[in-house]
Amino acid sequence: MIIIRVLLLVIFLSNITQIANAKPKCPDIKAIQASDKLSEKLTGGKVFKEGEVLKVNLPSYTKEVASYIYVKSDGLYYSIFTLVNTKCVARFIKRTNGKY
Numbered sequence: 330m331i332i333i334r335v336l337l338l339v340i341f342l343s344n345i346t347q348i349a350n351a352k353p354k355c356p357d358i359k360a361i362q363a364s365d366k367l368s369e370k371l372t373g374g375k376v377f378k379e380g381e382v383l384k385v386n387l388p389s390y391t392k393e394v395a396s397y398i399y400v401k402s403d404g405l406y407y408s409i410f411t412l413v414n415t416k417c418v419a420r421f422i423k424r425t426n427g428k429y
Contacts, residue, residue: 363413372409375398
């Protein structure tokens with residue numbers, strides 16, 4: 330009986346330490362919104378397809394996000410890639426050449 334209580338206590342304490350060490354993460358939806366907003370600002374275009382999270386970099390939990398933008402003045406479609414940190418702040422990485 331005492332052994333079971335000790336084991337339960339150890340499991341409980343290990344769960345608490347994991348929760349305490351957990352880093353805050355930016356949800357995928359907010360990361361996509363931040364990326365789309367930055368992409369629209371940089372190009373002056375509009376989103377034509379919902380962006381997507383391509384990968385999550387560990388241990389920093391930054392996310393690589395692709396946004397798909399149409400610029401009406403050029404008549405071109407662009408894919409714009411950004412890094413979004415845990416505070417949901419997007420940073421530009423690169424863009425593709427425009428496609429018709």
